[in-house]
Amino acid sequence: MSIAGAAPAALDRQLLRARVLVCDQPFPGRDEIIRRVELGEPGKSNVLLRAPQLIVGMRITLGIAWLVVVAAEMIAVNSGLGFLIVDARNAGNRYDLVIAGMVLIGLVGIVLDLLMRRLERLDSVRWGYASQ
Numbered sequence: 001m002s003i004a005g006a007a008p009a010a011l012d013r014q015l016l017r018a019r020v021l022v023c024d025q026p027f028p029g030r031d032e033i034i035r036r037v038e039l040g041e042p043g044k045s046n047v048l049l050r051a052p053q054l055i056v057g058m059r060i061t062l063g064i065a066w067l068v069v070v071a072a073e074m075i076a077v078n079s080g081l082g083f084l085i086v087d088a089r090n091a092g093n094r095y096d097l098v099i100a101g102m103v104l105i106g107l108v109g110i111v112l113d114l115l116m117r118r119l120e121r122l123d124s125v126r127w128g129y130a131s132q
Contacts, residue, residue: 051124062116066105
């Protein structure tokens, strides 16, 4: 779930609605409300209801993960695009390889983002504004 789905104000409103609409106890504990609202009743799945938020969270996470992988390659690995950039810089005057590595990192990031955007536009998980 994205950070907007887990924001305290949104969660508090959701908890208040859950007290009235979902829980059969007069004043259930916070853990019970979260379990019933977030996970749903046993045998029922809220995954399809949460799919748009999950996909947005995955899209953001994928971008951050790609940055972390490249940064880790620059520090601790002997292969990969991050290593290529650091090695070309240290080899001296191989700025053509540095620029090529930067372009490749950007292209891979764009392709990953386009794939996640395509997943967002599936009919089963489409947001209201996704048809634009």
